[in-house]
Amino acid sequence: MVTATTKGLSRAHEIYADRGKRVRELRKAGKKIIGYICLYPPIEIITAMGMVPFRIFGDMSEPITVADKVSTTVVCPFLRSIIDLGIKGKFDFLDGAVGAHTCDIGMTTIIAWRDYIKDAPFTHLIDVPHTDHAPAVDYFEGQINFFKQHIEELAGEKLSGDKLKKACELHNKQRKLVRDLYDLRKSDPPRLNSMENLEVMVSLFSLPVEEGNELLEAVIREVKERSIKPAKKKARLLVWGPVFDNTSLYELVESTGADVVVDDTCVGTRAFWADVKAPYDLHALAQRYLVDIKCPRTYRDTQHQETERSYDKDLDSRFSYIKKAVTDWHVNGVVLQSVKYCDTHGYEVPNLRHYLDTLGIPSIYIEHDYSERSLAPIKTRVEAFVETLG
Amino acid sequence: MSETATPSKTEKKRAINRLKSMYPLRNVVQQDYIDTLKASNEGKPTVWSMLNYWEGDLPLKAMGLNIVYPENYATLLAASGAAEPFLDASDSDGFPTHMCGYGRSTIGYSYRMMKENGGKIPPDAPLGGMAKPALLLGSGIICDARFKWFQSLARYFDAPEWCLEMPMMATYEGSEPDLEAYQVKFLVKELKDFIAFLEKLFKQKMDWAKLEELTDLAVKIHETTYKISELRQSIPGPMHATDFWSSMPPSLFFAGDMKVSLKCYQDMLAEVQERVNNKVSGINYPERYRLIFAELPPWHSLKFFDSLAEMGWNFVFESFGYHAPKPPDLSKYSDPCEKLARLSRNFMFNVFPEAKADNIQNPIVETYLKIARGFKADGFFMHPLISCRAASCSLRTVQHWEQEKLDVPSLWVEGDIIDKRVFNPQEVLARAEAFEQTMDHYRKVRKSRGLDW
Ligand code: SF4
Numbered sequence: 153m154v155t156a157t158t159k160g161l162s163r164a165h166e167i168y169a170d171r172g173k174r175v176r177e178l179r180k181a182g183k184k185i186i187g188y189i190c191l192y193p194p195i196e197i198i199t200a201m202g203m204v205p206f207r208i209f210g211d212m213s214e215p216i217t218v219a220d221k222v223s224t225t226v227v228c229p230f231l232r233s234i235i236d237l238g239i240k241g242k243f244d245f246l247d248g249a250v251g252a253h254t255c256d257i258g259m260t261t262i263i264a265w266r267d268y269i270k271d272a273p274f275t276h277l278i279d280v281p282h283t284d285h286a287p288a289v290d291y292f293e294g295q296i297n298f299f300k301q302h303i304e305e306l307a308g309e310k311l312s313g314d315k316l317k318k319a320c321e322l323h324n325k326q327r328k329l330v331r332d333l334y335d336l337r338k339s340d341p342p343r344l345n346s347m348e349n350l351e352v353m354v355s356l357f358s359l360p361v362e363e364g365n366e367l368l369e370a371v372i373r374e375v376k377e378r379s380i381k382p383a384k385k386k387a388r389l390l391v392w393g394p395v396f397d398n399t400s401l402y403e404l405v406e407s408t409g410a411d412v413v414v415d416d417t418c419v420g421t422r423a424f425w426a427d428v429k430a431p432y433d434l435h436a437l438a439q440r441y442l443v444d445i446k447c448p449r450t451y452r453d454t455q456h457q458e459t460e461r462s463y464d465k466d467l468d469s470r471f472s473y474i475k476k477a478v479t480d481w482h483v484n485g486v487v488l489q490s491v492k493y494c495d496t497h498g499y500e501v502p503n504l505r506h507y508l509d510t511l512g513i514p515s516i517y518i519e520h521d522y523s524e525r526s527l528a529p530i531k532t533r534v535e536a537f538v539e540t541l542g
Numbered sequence: 543m544s545e546t547a548t549p550s551k552t553e554k555k556r557a558i559n560r561l562k563s564m565y566p567l568r569n570v571v572q573q574d575y576i577d578t579l580k581a582s583n584e585g586k587p588t589v590w591s592m593l594n595y596w597e598g599d600l601p602l603k604a605m606g607l608n609i610v611y612p613e614n615y616a617t618l619l620a621a622s623g624a625a626e627p628f629l630d631a632s633d634s635d636g637f638p639t640h641m642c643g644y645g646r647s648t649i650g651y652s653y654r655m656m657k658e659n660g661g662k663i664p665p666d667a668p669l670g671g672m673a674k675p676a677l678l679l680g681s682g683i684i685c686d687a688r689f690k691w692f693q694s695l696a697r698y699f700d701a702p703e704w705c706l707e708m709p710m711m712a713t714y715e716g717s718e719p720d721l722e723a724y725q726v727k728f729l730v731k732e733l734k735d736f737i738a739f740l741e742k743l744f745k746q747k748m749d750w751a752k753l754e755e756l757t758d759l760a761v762k763i764h765e766t767t768y769k770i771s772e773l774r775q776s777i778p779g780p781m782h783a784t785d786f787w788s789s790m791p792p793s794l795f796f797a798g799d800m801k802v803s804l805k806c807y808q809d810m811l812a813e814v815q816e817r818v819n820n821k822v823s824g825i826n827y828p829e830r831y832r833l834i835f836a837e838l839p840p841w842h843s844l845k846f847f848d849s850l851a852e853m854g855w856n857f858v859f860e861s862f863g864y865h866a867p868k869p870p871d872l873s874k875y876s877d878p879c880e881k882l883a884r885l886s887r888n889f890m891f892n893v894f895p896e897a898k899a900d901n902i903q904n905p906i907v908e909t910y911l912k913i914a915r916g917f918k919a920d921g922f923f924m925h926p927l928i929s930c931r932a933a934s935c936s937l938r939t940v941q942h943w944e945q946e947k948l949d950v951p952s953l954w955v956e957g958d959i960i961d962k963r964v965f966n967p968q969e970v971l972a973r974a975e976a977f978e979q980t981m982d983h984y985r986k987v988r989k990s991r992g993l994d995w
C-alpha cells in the first residue's frame with residue numbers, strides 16, 4: 153500500500169522487481185487473480201466482479217527451455233516466453249487466464265495454456281474481429297458478453313450495471329492519471345526517465361486498479377516535487393512497437409545519449425490513451441477496445457466504403473496520433489522496435505517510416521528476440537542513429 | 543504392402559503415378575492467369591484477392607470480375623525458381639525478412655512493377671504476370687498476414703481495399719450454444735456491406751441469381767472433392783499429395799469456370815475410384831510408408847518428393863487448410879448471403895464438436911488426429927516454415943498429440959514455402975532413412991496397443 157509518506161517510485165521499483173508479490177498476498181486474503189494476455193480482454197469486467205486483473209508478461213532474462221514442446225521457434229518470442237514460464241509453474245498465483253485473438257499466436261497461446269499449463273483452471277478466449285467495421289463492433293460486444301457470462305459463473309454472481317460503471321470509472325481514472333504522468337515528460341529534460349516510467353506501468357498491470365491509482369498519485373506528487381536537472385540530451389525519442397515489459401531496451405537507448413520521452417507501445421500509451429465512454433455498457437467496452445485502442449492488429453478501415461483511396465490520407469488517419477505525440481513531446485527521432493516474428497507490427501514498419509519521413513522525423517527500425525542477450529548488438533545502430541540527431 | 547502400377551521396361555519409371563485428371567485442373571489455373579491478363583489489356587478490372595474461403599470469391603465471380611490471388615501467384619514464382627529478385631525487392635523497401643514468403647514476394651512484385659517499371663509488369667514475371675489491381679481484397683481468415691500484407695500494398699497502388707471478416711475461435715468458446723446464429727448474423731451484415739461496396743465501385747448490380755447458382759456449384763465441387771479425400775484413405779493411397787497441390791486451386795478459390803472445374807473433379811473422382819477398385823497406388827513403387835504432410839509444401843522443391851516416392855513413401859494426405867470440408871446443407875436457407883456465410887464459416891468451425899468431445903483444445907490437433915486415424919498414417923512430415931506463423935505454430939502440439947495418443951511419429955523438417963535457401967534436400971533424405979526405423983518401431987507399438995495399423 154502507498155501512503156502519503158511512501159515514495160511512489162521506489163514502491164514501483166519493488167513491484168516491478170517482484171510482480172507477483174502483491175497479488176499473492178491478495179490471493180491469500182481470498183481475492184481471485186485473473187491473468188490476461190495483451191490489451192484486448194476487457195479488464196473492467198474482472199474488476200467489477202471483485203477480482204484482480206493481472207497482465208501476463210514474459211521474462212526476457214529467463215532462457216526459453218521448455219516451451220519448444222508446445223510451440224515452434226518461429227513464433228513471437230514474447231508469447232513463447234509466457235508459455236515457458238507457465239509450464240515452469242511461474243504463474244501459480246493465477247485463478248484464471250484470459251486470452252484474445254489479438255494476433256494468430258496470441259490466440260494459440262491461450263489454447264496451448266489449456267493443455268500445458270495447469271495453474272489457472274479458468275481460461276477464456278475472446279475472439280477479436282479484424283476490422284473496426286460497425287458489424288464487427290457488434291460482434292465483439294457479443295464476445296465480451298460471452299466472457300462476462302463465463303466469469304459470472306466463476307464468481308457465482310451476476311454482474312450489475314452499477315458495478316461495471318464503477319469499474320469503468322476507476323480504470324478511466326487510472327488512464328487519466330497515466331496521461332498526467334506522461335505530461336511530466338514533456339519538459340526538457342523530462343521529469344522522469346523512461347525506465348522509471350516503465351516500472352510504474354508494469355506495476356499498474358500487477359495491482360488492483362485502486363492500488364494502482366494510489367501509486368500513480370504518489371508517483372505524480374513525487375515527480376512534480378523533483379527539481380529538474382538542466383542536463384539536456386541530444387535526442388528526444390519516441391519508441392514504437394509491440395509489448396516491451398523490461399527496462400533494458402530503454403536503458404540501452406538512453407545510454408546512447410538520448411531521452412525517451414514518450415512511446416507508442418502496449419505497455420505504455422497504447423494501454424492508457426483511450427477511455428471507456430458513457431454509458432459504460434458492453435457496447436462502450438467493445439468500442440473502446442476494438443476501435444479506440446490504436447494497435448496495428450486491427451485493420452482500421454480509414455476510408456471505409458470509399459471507392460477512391462489515397463495512401464497518404466490513409467497513413468494520416470492511421471498515424472496522426474503519432475504526429476500529435478511527436479509535436480506535444482517535442483520528439484526529434486523515432487525508434488521502431490519489434491520482436492522478431494511479429495507480423496502485425498512488421499507489416500506496419502515501412503509505412504510508418506514513410507509517414508515519419510513526410511513529417512521530417514528520422515527513424516530507425518530494430519528487431520530483437522525478446523531476450524536481454526539480443527539487445528547488445530542493437531546498441532551500435534542506435535548510437536549511430538542518435539548521433540545523426542545531435 | 544501393396545501392388546503398384548508397373549511401368550514398361552523401356553521407359554524410365556516415374557516415381558509418382560500422376561493422375562491423368564490432375565492435368566486439366568492444373569491448366570485451369572494457368573489459363574485463368576492468362577485470361578485475366580488478356581481481359582485487363584482489354585480494359586476490364588482485375589481484383590487482387592487473398593484466399594477467403596469462398597465468401598469473397600463467389601460474389602466477385604457472380605459479378606463477372608476477374609480475380610488473381612497473389613498468395614497463389616507466389617507459389618508459381620517459387621515453383622518456377624523466379625522468386626528471389628522479388629524477395630530482394632521487398633527487403634530493399636524495408637519489410638522485415640521474417641514475414642510471409644508469399645507476402646514478401648508479391649510485395650516485391652508490386653514494388654518492382656510500380657517503382658522500377660513505371661506501372662508495367664516486371665519482365666521476369668511468370669505466366670505474363672498479374673495486372674494492376676482495381677481492388678485489394680484482404681481477409682481475416684486464418685492469418686494476420688492476409689490483411690496486413692494487403693494493407694501494405696496500398697503503398698504501391700491507390701486501389702481501394704476491403705478486409706473480409708471471419709470469426710476465429712477455439713474449442714470451448716467455439717461451441718457456445720448461441721454462437722452459430724450470432725456469427726452468421728455478423729457475416730451476413732458484413733457480406734451485404736461488401737456487396738454494396740462492390741456495386742458502387744464497379745458500377746454494376748449484383749446478379750443474385752448467378753450468386754446462388756455459383757454457391758450451388760461450389761457445394762457440388764466441394765462434395766466431389768470431399769469424396770475424393772475420403773477415397774484417398776484406401777490402401778495403397780491412390781493419389782499422391784503432389785497431385786492434390788497441383789489440382790486444388792479450382793476448389794480452394796474457384797479459379798476458372800466452375801462448371802468446367804466441377805466436370806474435371808468428377809473425372810478425378812472417377813479415376814481415383816478406379817484406382818481404389820484396382821488397388822493402384824499414387825506412387826510407382828511399393829507403398830512402404832503412408833505419410834501425412836503438414837502443412838504447406840516447399841513449392842520450390844516439389845521434385846524432392848520423387849526421391850521419397852522411390853523409397854516407398856506415399857504421401858497419402860496433406861495440408862488440411864487447403865481442403866474444403868464436407869459442405870453444410872444450405873437448402874433450408876433462402877438468403878444468398880446467409881448461404882455464403884454458412885459455407886464459408888463451415889471451414890472454420892466444422893471440427894469443433896468433435897474436438898470438444900475428444901477433450902482436445904486445438905481444433906488443428908483434432909483435425910490431424912482424425913486424419914492420422916482415417917488414413918492409417920505411419921508418420922507425419924512436419925514442415926514448419928520460417929516465414930509463416932499460422933501454418934507452423936500448431937505443428938509442435940500436433941506432433942506431441944499424434945505421438946501421445948496414436949503413437950504416430952513425426953519427421954521435423956524446417957523449411958519455407960518460398961525461400962529455398964533454408965531447405966537442404968540431401969540432409970532431409972539422410973534423415974528420412976533413419977526415420978524409417980522409427981516408423982517401423984511405432985508400427986509395432988500401435989499393434990501392441992490394439993490399434994489396427
Ligand atoms: S508482439 Fe506481436 S506477435 Fe507478439 S503478442 Fe504482440 S502482437 Fe502478437
Ligand code: SF4
Nearest residue numbers: 642685687930932933
Ligand atoms: S497462412 Fe502463412 S503462408 Fe498463408 S498467407 Fe498466411 S502467413 Fe502467408
